[in-house]
Amino acid sequence: MQPTSLKIPDGTIEVAGRFYLPDAKGNLVPLESIKPADKLQDETVRKVMGHARDLSARIARFKQHTFDDLSAFEQLLAQEYDAKVGGAKGNKTFMTFDGLLKISVQVQDHLDFGPQLQIAKRLIDDCLLEWTADSRFEIRTIVTRAFNVDKSGQINRAEIFALLRHDIDDERWASAMAAIRDAIRVVGSKTYVRCYERVSLDAEWRAVTIDLAKA
Secondary structure, three states, X not given: OOOOOOOOOOOOEXXXXXXXXXXXXXXXXXXXXXXXXXXXXXXXXHHHHHHHHHHHHHHXXXXXXXXXXXXXXXXXHHHHHOOOOOOHHHOEEEEOOOOOEEEEEEEEEEEEEOOHHHHHHHHHHHHHHHOOOOOOHHHXXXXXXXXXXXXXXXXOHHHHHHHHOOOOOOHHHHHHXXXXXXXXXXXXXXXXXXXXXXXOOOOOOEEOOOOHHHO
16 A cells, blocks of 8 residues: 655646635635745745655654564563563663663653542641741742643642642641542553663663654
8 A cells, every 4th residue: 555645735726727826814816926935935834844744654653663563572572481571650671682772661641630639729728827927938839839720721730749748747738638649640641662872881871862853
């Protein structure tokens, strides 16, 4: 089966022997009426987008082949040695015999918080009301940051988890921390593959960059 062409069409439309380009409002503009700079910009963007689509498709194929190859190796390992590669939550590391190349497979959970979080917030507020204005300033700051939503309406997860690290001798605080722990729930996970190399065994690992923004 031949792969679908990823080339971007030039966008021209022929009507009664004349060629047009639709503008951003959907109007058909005759090619000869379009400024050369605008036409060149259009052609340049379409050219780059064609390369971007091709690269995106190749990266997707690379990712699938990588998972297939690693999975096949693990199945073979399990059959022959009744063993598997892996660690907590499915994280795995595969390495060449000389120790200079490695592939890291990491599973990252996506977390959300249940309604118990609002109960925790009320208990924490009760604590803050009783504490004097000058006491536990650090906790007040963390609480403020934790429950301030960002532009997408999400609470600050890192600051919520920071609250759990504080051991405060107060029943309401302890109940609030228990409520936060009960509120945490895994709503999904994503698997990442990262490739690393080094020039010698005592050298630092260097990531093989695939992310365009980091290239």
